[in-house]
Amino acid sequence: MKRIGILTSGGDAPGMNACIRSVVRSALNKGIEVYGFRYGYDGLIGGDYTVMESHSVSNILQKGGTILKSSRSEAFRERQGRKKAMELLKDRAIDGIVVIGGDGTFTGASIFGKEFEIPIIGIPATIDNDLYGTDATIGFDTAVNTALGAIDNIRDTAISHDRVFFIEVMGRSAGHIAINCSIGGGAELVITPEIPISNKEVIEVLSQGRNKMKTSSIVVVAEGNDQMNTYAIAKEVRESLPNLDIRVSTLGHIQRGGRPTSNDRILATRLGNEAVEGLIRGKTSAMVGQVDNKIVFTSFSTVLKGGKTIDYGLKNLVDLMNI
Ligand code: F6P
Numbered sequence: 001m002k003r004i005g006i007l008t009s010g011g012d013a014p015g016m017n018a019c020i021r022s023v024v025r026s027a028l029n030k031g032i033e034v035y036g037f038r039y040g041y042d043g044l045i046g047g048d049y050t051v052m053e054s055h056s057v058s059n060i061l062q063k064g065g066t067i068l069k070s071s072r073s074e075a076f077r078e079r080q081g082r083k084k085a086m087e088l089l090k091d092r093a094i095d096g097i098v099v100i101g102g103d104g105t106f107t108g109a110s111i112f113g114k115e116f117e118i119p120i121i122g123i124p125a126t127i128d129n130d131l132y133g134t135d136a137t138i139g140f141d142t143a144v145n146t147a148l149g150a151i152d153n154i155r156d157t158a159i160s161h162d163r164v165f166f167i168e169v170m171g172r173s174a175g176h177i178a179i180n181c182s183i184g185g186g187a188e189l190v191i192t193p194e195i196p197i198s199n200k201e202v203i204e205v206l207s208q209g210r211n212k213m214k215t216s217s218i219v220v221v222a223e224g225n226d227q228m229n230t231y232a233i234a235k236e237v238r239e240s241l242p243n244l245d246i247r248v249s250t251l252g253h254i255q256r257g258g259r260p261t262s263n264d265r266i267l268a269t270r271l272g273n274e275a276v277e278g279l280i281r282g283k284t285s286a287m288v289g290q291v292d293n294k295i296v297f298t299s300f301s302t303v304l305k306g307g308k309t310i311d312y313g314l315k316n317l318v319d320l321m322n323i
Contacts, residue, residue, distance in 0.1 A: 001280050003033040005049070005094045008066040009040030009073065009108070010101040012256060013125045013139025015264035016066040021057035022272025023098050028054055030280060035094060039069045040101070041076035041108055044085040061265060064257045070101075076108050079115070086116045095119065096279045102126030102137070103304060106287060110300035113285040121275045122287040122300065125268070127256055130174035132308040133298030134289025138271065141263040143170070143255045144180045150251050151185035151218060158216040161245060164206060168230040168250040171222045175310050177255070178222035182318045185218060190318045191233070192222040194310050199228070199236045205322070207241060270295070
């Protein structure tokens with residue numbers, strides 16, 4: 001390994017910069033050159049890159065977003081685009097690549113690795129935490145803490161006005177963010193795509209709360225619940241419990257930005273270093289993750305089969321705390 005490429009792809013996540021820094025400096029430590037591709041796979045196809053030095057990654061550890069920019073590349077879905085990317089890698093004598101992102105990123109990487117002889121290592125970075133092969137993805141911890149801060153603020157105003165708030169959090173089709181910030185934020189109820197709950201049950205929980213003299217309530221709803229959109233749930237509850245003063249708040253992209261937490265910085269630095277070590281040892285078409293505090297490599301095909309479930313114990317804990 002003399003020269004590697006690095007890119008960030010898909011939705012950005014806090015800690016991506018810490019990870020870029022770690023990959024660059026780990027590689028430089030081993031005498032390996034690093035080419036940083038901008039805008040994910042689009043940069044690989046279009047030859048949009050910069051040669052990265054140690055100073056290129058100075059003072060980025062604490063910053064949200066990604067200095068390499070990101071995209072969800074349409075062109076890389078096409079064989080033609082991937083062929084162009086491979087030609088560029090060959091031309092620049094790049095021996096391996098590190099891709100930082102989520103399942104879309106690894107789907108592309110997996111296909112690319114099957115089509116062409118190029119070592120690829122993936123590093124999990126998405127706020128959704130929906131990847132098998134790692135206990136946490138880079139960005140998840142920060143997103144949960146950001147959502148938690150917002151929930152705390154909303155609770156203040158909910159208490160002042162005796163209101164019920166339905167707070168929608170991100171997570172694509174997974175409820176990890178929702179469950180974790182429900183525990184931390186003391187939500188009365190959490191609604192996730194993985195555990196269907198009828199509007200009747202929601203109404204029951206909220207009216208029981210009122211019977212127990214609760215004057216305000218927080219319900220956290222994970223986006224991606226096809227059966228029950230947050231506004232639709234709130235509408236039905238309003239119709240059944242007209243005495244409740246109900247509001248909906250969608251947290252949205254604030255959950256994707258901001259300074260990474262220490263957990264995310266440490267995870268990003270560790271996984272970045274292990275990705276480089278993995279490439280040197282000949283690992284390929286695999287994601288590097290951390291399970292039970294140990295580094296593990298899991299093939300892209302296994303990661304992409306899915307299989308990461310939500311923590312049902314934590315979900316039960318939300319209900320248990322709501323007495
Ligand atoms: O995958 C990260 C994520 O923030 C999801 O939680 C969310 O569903 C999606 O990306 C939003 O994507 P976009 O930024 O393209 O709207």
